[in-house]
Amino acid sequence: MTLPLIPIATALLAGGTLVPHAAGAMIVTSAAGYVAGTYLSTSAIASALATVGTGTGLALAGTALKGIAGKMLARTAAVPVVTGAAATAGTTASASIASVLASPVLVSVTTVVAGLGLGHSAYHFYKLKHKVSNVPKGEEAQFTEAEAKTVQRIIKRLAKKSKQTDRIVSS
Secondary structure, three states, rough: OOHHHHHHHHHHHHOOOEEOOOOEEEEEOOOOEEEOOOOEEEHHHHHHHHHHHHHHHHHHHHHHHHHHHHHHHHHHHHOOOOOOHHHHHHHHHHHHHHHHHHHHHHHHHHHHHHHHHHHHHHHHHHHHHHHHHOOOOOOOOOOOOOHHHHHHHHHHHHHHHHHHHHHHHHH
């Protein structure tokens, strides 16, 4: 992780939130207000985005979608299948057949939704990368809350990767 991101990553991992700053760029805020030394300029954001690349952007999107897909698939697996004597009852049998038929459909819908979400996240990552690369030198860009959340996830991911690398090197 690059040196200017260390205080920002520390503040984020301690529970802070990255938000757009009124003067442009971003800053970490906590319950007490802005955290000193955590102003993140547009050029620093651009270098962080260049560091992670599109592959990590897609990985971030995939991580976010894992939870959604997992919940949908868990619901599918929890659908009861009635067999034996209970299946002879008319209502129970028709409910069982409907739930078995709905299961593959739900998996397909989950796959499509996850794919669309991944594409949507990749598009937003690309737009953010394009936005920071087109800011004239010496100026700051105005960011949205969604863009701040994306950059926050990237910085947290870089910090976690750095911790894993430190553990490997020290052992």
